[in-house]
């Protein structure tokens with residue numbers, strides 16, 4: 001068995017680590033969590049619920065995580081939300097899309113030095129590999145993410 005042939009996916013419901021063959025994911029399989037039975041992918045972004053949840057999602061799995069730093073008061077963030085959701089449907093299961101409310105989790109926003117929102121940060125293995133501020137449409141989010149993964 002080649003280790004690179006499987007992905008470790010963090011369950012967004014219970015946090016359990018699940019192994020799935022990369023080839024099956026690429027072929028359209030949509031596995032469920034072995035511990036709680038929740039689907040590992042929903043086609044929608046997942047919200048970071050706590051600092052610990054954010055840490056686990058971004059550092060324990062092998063999938064890159066695209067994080068949307070947003071806030072309730074931010075008009076452009078709200079304008080981008082449906083575009084980010086559409087991008088999740090296009091980018092899963094190769095990438096996990098996550099929304100981070102900068103008002104609810106200011107520690108995380110501070111650690112990444114977020115100065116304007118919306119800001120997208122692509123994280124792999126706990127490490128930032130790219131960031132982009134400003135509103136993007138779904139296609140632009142997809143293209144930008146794929147280009148960043150090629151480089152990073």
Ligand code: ZN
Pocket residue numbers: 011012013014015016033034035036037038
């Ligand atoms: Zn689970």
